[in-house]
Amino acid sequence: MTGKTYTSVWLREPRKATSPGRSREEIVRAALDLLDEEGIDGLSMRKLGAKLSAGATSLYWYVANKDELLELAYDETWGAIIVPDPEEAGWRETTSVLAHSMRQVMLRHPWIANLLGRLPALGPNALRVADRMRQAFKLAGFTGFDVDYAGATLTGYVYGMTLPEIAWNSTMAADDYDADTMRAQVRKAAADFPEMLDRVDMDTYEDPRMMRAVAFDFGLVSVLDGLERRLVT
Structure with a gap:
């Protein structure tokens, strides 16, 4: 059969x-x-x-x-994703630029969220990005299947952080929520959690897009730190 x-x-x-x-x-x-x-x-x-x-x-x-x-x-x-030459930029700069660029491309084309895992990424642009990423992790010192695991870790982080952001952006754009009303509702729901209320009741509120960008970079640095730590253990 x-x-x-x-x-x-x-x-x-x-x-x-x-x-x-x-x-x-x-x-x-x-x-x-x-x-x-x-x-x-x-x-x-x-x-x-x-x-x-x-x-x-x-x-x-x-x-x-x-x-x-x-x-x-x-x-x-995928052709819009920037990936430096690992030999010139080094593995951390290459993977960092790749991750930030991938996030920006996904945010510019939010429909991509519906294709991840559904359609194969076998085109020349996708393969170029994957090849550069493999080169970067091999340059870092990963070998064998660890090269693939490191790549999966990086892309999994980008997808995991960006897909909820795409969904949130879509919801906010469609429903035009009022920020003050939302804060009041969250304050009511979190009444029994004072640590969370401290965040809701801040006098100043950062730009949500900026906060998400900072959170993405914080997590990305942590992921790359963790991958680098594996190389010396």
């Missing part, structure tokens, strides 16, 4: 344009615009065809289905 055949847009040769001015790159750029504007639910071959002034059926020459289109758009976002 044979298993289901695995398919990906990256596992076949791209088809050439059938008319002047039309290319897969152009289609991907238009798809990115739609995804950024309307999210995954707002992307359809019909809408994309209208945006390109082309029939939806003509797009199937370039991609077999919506998932293939999402794979292409997903890899395009």
Whole structure:
């Protein structure tokens, strides 16, 4: 008994344009615009065809289905992630820049949150990032499977910190909560927890976006410190 055949847009040769001015790159750029504007639910071959002034059926020459289109758009976002050359920057600077850049790319393209773990990251941009990250951890001194474990730890941290932030940003934008009302509700809910009330009742409130950025950096430094500690034990 044979298993289901695995398919990906990256596992076949791209088809050439059938008319002047039309290319897969152009289609991907238009798809990115739609995804950024309307999210995954707002992307359809019909809408994309209208945006390109082309029939939806003509797009199937370039991609077999919506998932293939999402794979292409997903890899395009990986191309925006900055990863220095580990040999020039060193492993900690490389992984730190990568992590901060990955977070910023995810925040700019929040629809990515719906693709993590669902679509493969087999495109050239994603593989470039993964390769640079492996180079960095090998340069640090990790060997064998520990190189993969270190990479999984770093990306897991970025995803774990950024995905709730994406969800929060989406909720706040959709519902337009009043900050003072929210603080009053939290104060009521935390009435039996004085340590938490100290935070709610502060006279000054930092910019939430700045606070999240600082928290991300604090955690990232701690993760890299922990990985570095493993190298000397």
